[in-house]
Amino acid sequence: MGVVxxxxxxxxxxxxxxxxxxxxxxxxxxxxxxxLAGRPSMGAWVTYGLGSSNRNLPSFVILLDDKEPxxxxxNWSSGFLPATYQGTQFRQGDTPILHLKSPAGTTEEQQRSxxxxxxxxxxxxxxxKQEDSDLxxxxxxxxxxxxxxxxxxxxxxxxxETEATRKLYGMDESExxxxxxxxxLARRLVERGVRFVELYCGSGGGWDAHNNIEGNHxxxxxxxxxxxxxxxxxxxxxxxxxxxxxxxxxxxGRTPFNEKGNGRDHNPWGFSMFMAGGGxxxxxxxxxxxxxxxxxxEKPFHVHDIHASILDLMGLDHIRLTYMHNGRAERxxxxxxxxxxxxxx
Numbered sequence: 282m283g284v285v286x287x288x289x290x291x292x293x294x295x296x297x298x299x300x301x302x303x304x305x306x307x308x309x310x311x312x313x314x315x316x317l318a319g320r321p322s323m324g325a326w327v328t329y330g331l332g333s334s335n336r337n338l339p340s341f342v343i344l345l346d347d348k349e350p351x352x353x354x355x356n357w358s359s360g361f362l363p364a365t366y367q368g369t370q371f372r373q374g375d376t377p378i379l380h381l382k383s384p385a386g387t388t389e390e391q392q393r394s395x396x397x398x399x400x401x402x403x404x405x406x407x408x409x410k411q412e413d414s415d416l417x418x419x420x421x422x423x424x425x426x427x428x429x430x431x432x433x434x435x436x437x438x439x440x441x442e443t444e445a446t447r448k449l450y451g452m453d454e455s456e457x458x459x460x461x462x463x464x465x466l467a468r469r470l471v472e473r474g475v476r477f478v479e480l481y482c483g484s485g486g487g488w489d490a491h492n493n494i495e496g497n498h499x500x501x502x503x504x505x506x507x508x509x510x511x512x513x514x515x516x517x518x519x520x521x522x523x524x525x526x527x528x529x530x531x532x533x534g535r536t537p538f539n540e541k542g543n544g545r546d547h548n549p550w551g552f553s554m555f556m557a558g559g560g561x562x563x564x565x566x567x568x569x570x571x572x573x574x575x576x577x578x579e580k581p582f583h584v585h586d587i588h589a590s591i592l593d594l595m596g597l598d599h600i601r602l603t604y605m606h607n608g609r610a611e612r613x614x615x616x617x618x619x620x621x622x623x624x625x626x
Contacts, residue, residue: 287513289564290522291555292624296568296577299533299549299584304351304486307532307549310584312356314615321360321604322368323588324477326613329366329604330597335474338436339369342470342478344463346373348485357479361606364418368479371437371466373459378433436473439465449515451507456500461508468515471525488531492544513557526559526594530587537574551577554587559594562626585618593620 301307306316313320321329324341333340343357350356357368371378407416439447442465450465451457460482467478482505490497509529516522534552535545551570557563568580582590589599592613599618603610 287510287517287557290513290517290557290561291563292557292561293553293555293566294568294582294587294621294624295553295566296570296579296581297530297534297552297554297584297587298577298581299552301532301549302547304489304532304547306352307547308351308356311530311532313358313360314585314588314613318352318355318358319360320611320615321362321366321613322357323591323613324357324368324479325359325362325366326592326602327477327595327597329362330592330602331476331595333474333476338433338470338473338475340476341366341368342475343368343370344373344467344478344480345370346459346463346481346484346487348487350481350484351486361611362604364415367418368477373463378437436469437466439469446515450511454507456503457505457507460504461511464508464512465515468512468519468521471516471521472519490535490544491546492541494535494543494545516558522558524559526561526591527557528554528591529556530554548575551575551581556590556594556624560626561594561624565623567621567623580623582621583617585614586621589614589618590621590624594624 299307299310301310301316309318310316312322314323324343328340341357354370357370359365359367403416435441439452439462447453447461447465450461452461452465454461460480463480467480470478483501488498488501513522513527516525516527530553533547533549536548538545540546551574568582569578570576571578592599592602599612599614599620601612603612605611
């Protein structure tokens with residue numbers, strides 16, 4: 282088995298901290314900035330701030346493994362932003378997007394005519410309902426679905442990739458084939474102008490090692506290590522890493538002491554993440570935890586700081602990126618957040 286070394290491209294942040302103690306609230310905060318549901322996700326903020334760079338695919342895509350994450354679809358919600366900015370979930374397996382093909386015997390002209398008539402009916406119904414962003418998003422989704430019928434089948438067709446590329450992502454091995462497929466699909470989507478792709482590995486508590494942490498984390502590290510390395514190496518070889526920010530992390534870490542003999546409890550007070558590409562200075566570790574690895578002590582960075590830094594690397598100012606909601610200029614980091622300056626190359 283080959284080894285791909287990518288650590289020199291990574292900046293490891295070892296002093297992250299968050300507010301939540303359970304999975305639902307913590308996953309929600311890592312995605313939206315708040316442990317309570319209702320705010321826009323990072324993907325929604327980025328697509329709101331930067332717009333889409335393609336016309337035939339969604340600008341914000343979610344790739345799951347075999348389970349839905351804790352909290353479900355609220356993790357990629359548009360919150361109080363217009364509904365058109367919410368994430369689009371792709372399925373696992375050979376058919377990530379269902380019903381892309383028109384029924385047998387239906388021509389493109391007939392499909393276009395049906396869509397135009399449906400759009401006319403929707404616009405007639407929407408007259409006088411300008412504040413209903415859900416309806417506007419539905420109209421836009423029909424148009425996007427029509428565009429995707431020509432572009433999406435090619436984008437998600439991994440048979441176009443070479444055998445060497447598929448092996449790089451671990452698609453030839455049972456432990457890594459599923460997540461490797463999603464990582465390769467993510468690269469293809471980014472290549473085609475999808476603005477924000479969010480991948481889940483071990484969704485629904487897979488990494489939640491309250492028992493047998495060595496066996497649990499060993500399994501999930503085998504699942505994810507090779508595909509992640511393959512993604513970074515592939516992006517770099519294609520000249521895409523400089524313009525693509527890769528962020529890897531969870532909603533919290535694990536305590537340094539036993540919970541049930543050989544397991545660990547939730548630890549939001551000090552945990553690690555890494556970023557690579559997108560202007561990140563690689564080959565460094567930022568911050569530390571205390572002597573036992575429980576709490577962030579040197580250069581502690583809250584979730585809002587992480588979000589501010591992601592937006593900064595994407596070319597957005599987390600303070601100036603606002604949306605008026607209930608008379609208040611809301612921003613992604615609520616009333617906090619500072620950019621992690623050490624991250625920038």
